[in-house]
Amino acid sequence: MHTKDYYDITIIGGGPVGMFAATYARMRLAKTQIIESLDQLGGQVQALFPSKKIYDIPAFPAVTGSELVQQLEKQLEHFSPDVFLGETVEGFTKVEDGFEIKTSKRTTYSKTIIIATGAGAFEPRKLKLANASDFEGSNLHYLVTDIEKFRGKDLAIAGGGDSAIDWALELAPIANSIHLIHRRDKFRALEANIAALKQTDVIFQTPYLISELADNQGKLKLTLNKVRSDETKELTVDHLLVNYGFSSSSKAMEAWQLTLENRGIKTNIALETSTPGIYAIGDIAQHEGKLDLMATGFGEAPTAVNNALLYIYPDKRQPAHSTQLIKKFEEAQN
Numbered sequence: 636m637h638t639k640d641y642y643d644i645t646i647i648g649g650g651p652v653g654m655f656a657a658t659y660a661r662m663r664l665a666k667t668q669i670i671e672s673l674d675q676l677g678g679q680v681q682a683l684f685p686s687k688k689i690y691d692i693p694a695f696p697a698v699t700g701s702e703l704v705q706q707l708e709k710q711l712e713h714f715s716p717d718v719f720l721g722e723t724v725e726g727f728t729k730v731e732d733g734f735e736i737k738t739s740k741r742t743t744y745s746k747t748i749i750i751a752t753g754a755g756a757f758e759p760r761k762l763k764l765a766n767a768s769d770f771e772g773s774n775l776h777y778l779v780t781d782i783e784k785f786r787g788k789d790l791a792i793a794g795g796g797d798s799a800i801d802w803a804l805e806l807a808p809i810a811n812s813i814h815l816i817h818r819r820d821k822f823r824a825l826e827a828n829i830a831a832l833k834q835t836d837v838i839f840q841t842p843y844l845i846s847e848l849a850d851n852q853g854k855l856k857l858t859l860n861k862v863r864s865d866e867t868k869e870l871t872v873d874h875l876l877v878n879y880g881f882s883s884s885s886k887a888m889e890a891w892q893l894t895l896e897n898r899g900i901k902t903n904i905a906l907e908t909s910t911p912g913i914y915a916i917g918d919i920a921q922h923e924g925k926l927d928l929m930a931t932g933f934g935e936a937p938t939a940v941n942n943a944l945l946y947i948y949p950d951k952r953q954p955a956h957s958t959q960l961i962k963k964f965e966e967a968q969n
Contacts, residue, residue, distance in 0.1 A: 650678020
């Protein structure tokens, strides 16, 4: 009997592949948790290109990252795994009944682990001003999780890449005003999207950098400095959205002491890593013939889950079709 509360499966990474793995694990009635380093589910798809269309998802001729994540979240909510956001796995240790997992917030225990971290833990690159953290969560945002929050508001968006342009395109129809701030006159984004944005009422503030932030009766006052000039201007907005890209780190992965291959984790045909009881799926998993496609990761998820449960319960019969799994899941809820 376990003296600690163990999950059957812990999934590290809450991107699309990790979300589906958690859904399937719960369909198999496994006690499951997701640990995600960002403050939202969806991983790179949601954080980096929510409005871009994806064309290699079965049954969808085309689907945006946001639409895909929304559908995965609906599916996930039905099966209710435990989800922990804004939490980074720092390491894990083999113990008698499974693994002790240390995160940035807690210690947790699991009989098996499935790693679905994509290219690594992602964190937004933040605005480098001394008082920027004073406004985070109120007027200053690094992620757009709910566009309705910005309806009818005056916004500033800082950044010049695809994601910043995507945000501006998505918010332009509902915001009262948008100022797009970039340190160059040219943008690092799809030309078609930039052309589309120029047909909107978005105001381009280039080439400027944000040099100061200040509170203005609950709104945010920005001081902009023109690049290579002493010229400044001020803007007052309801919200500032910063997208300077995301930094990824594989340091945690290196500390996990698993065999690595091609910047990923080496797995066998069962998607098991060099440590029994730990599996890897999606872009992080590397094996012969592997294709780094989301569709591949979705297919790997049930394989890893079933092998993890076979590792825990070697005498338990493998599942049949999803209809039978759903029937068993619904019976277990009653």
